[in-house]
Amino acid sequence: MTCKTIAVANQKGGTGKTATTLSLGIALAKLDKRVLLVDTDPQGDLTKSLGWSNPDSLEITVANHIQAVIDGIDLQAREGILSHKEGIDLMPANIDLASMEMGIFMAMSREQILNTWLSCIKDSYDYVLIDCAPTLGILPVNAFVASDSVLIPVSAEFLPASAMTELLKTINRVKRQINPSLDVEGILITLFDTRNNLAREVEQTIRNQYGNAYRVFDSIIPRAVSAAETPAVGVSIFAYDKRGKVATAFTSLADEVVCNG
Ligand SMILES: Nc1ncnc2c1ncn2[C@@H]1O[C@H](COP(=O)(O)OP(=O)(O)OP(=O)(O)O)[C@@H](O)[C@H]1O
Ligand SMILES: [Mg+2]
Incomplete structure (x- = not known):
């Protein structure tokens, strides 16, 4: 099958983007899909949640690939990809990404940088899931340009507000101007x-x-309490509480995503 790239995004903080990227990724791997997760949040939460507890010590992260595209430097596209024992690959992120926004803004085709790197490796995967930072800045826009669709986690703890309207507007703007095939995967x-x-x-x-x-x-x-505990353990909810309600929910989400095509 051809690769499907899904950006997991919501500029509102703490809506479960990182947890969704991680758990959906592992649920897809359990369906024998080849999965790459890409951390694009300088906080490195996805990287930490998968057990690399000190992302700042990693030598190669997504920041290096972005810099390599900007500078036209040769960096092997798979360099820095980490393998997790639960069957997925990860391109990690760390604080290096925080200082790159200005460099990206000054670059030619600044919205295409992540796409340029990802295009070189996505053929090795069935799904690429991109965990976005809680902003609508140039990094999430790069993720939207590189993606087939956007999956929007929304917290049931707050009534959806103007943030949702802004997010949908940004997605539609990218669709209109840069990536006509971009869809909303689902809320x-x-x-x-x-x-x-x-x-x-x-x-x-x-x-x-x-x-x-x-x-x-x-x-x-x-x-669920178990889901809140997993990031500190470095494994997914499937390894931590595989019969629990959160693991069950992500299994059925993976089925829905696969059915979406
Ligand atoms: N199903 C769940 N049950 C309980 N706690 C959860 C669940 N999913 C995520 N959490 C916790 O809620 C918090 C926010 O989740 P997460 O980090 O996935 O959100 P996020 O949208 O990525 O946040 P940010 O906007 O900071 O990137 C975290 O502390 C996480 O451990
Ligand atoms: Mg996050």
């Missing part, structure tokens, strides 16, 4: 607590407000 409700009335209200609001124009996944990711 994913996360951090859902069944005991919380607001969570049900948020779900209804999202399905009513966006369900006509966009796919809202049937799968909903519940809030």
Whole structure:
């Protein structure tokens, strides 16, 4: 199959982007898909959550590949890719990425930089998932240009607000101007607590407000203590609590994503 690249994005912080990238990636690997996860957040949360607890000590990260594209330097595209024992590959990120925004802005074709690197390696994978930082800056825009679709995790703990409108506007702008084949993969409700009335209200609001124009996944990711604990352990929810409700939810999300084609 050809590779599908999905950016996991929401400029609102703490909506479960990193957890979704990681757990969906491993769920897809369990379906025998070849998966690359790309960390594009200078916080390096995805890198840390997969067990590389000190990303700043890594020699090659996505920042080096971005710099190599900007400078036209030869850097083997697979250099720095890490293999995780649960069957996925990771291109890590660290704080080096934080100081690169200006360099990217000054570069030629600044929105295409990540795409230029990714195009060289995506043939080795069925899915590439890009974990975006909580901004709408040049890095997420690079992720949208490099992607076939955007998956939007939305927290069930807050009613969706103007942030969602801004995000959809940015996606549509990239689609109009640079990447006409970009789609919204779907809106994913996360951090859902069944005991919380607001969570049900948020779900209804999202399905009513966006369900006509966009796919809202049937799968909903519940809030669970086990899921909050996994980033510190460096393994996925499938290794930590494989029969739990969060692992089950990500398995059904992976089925939905595969069915989406
Ligand atoms: N299903 C869950 N149940 C409980 N806690 C969760 C769950 N998913 C994620 N968390 C926790 O919620 C917090 C936010 O999750 P995560 O880091 O995935 O969000 P994010 O959108 O990537 O955040 P940021 O915007 O900072 O990048 C983290 O502390 C994470 O461990
Ligand atoms: Mg994150």
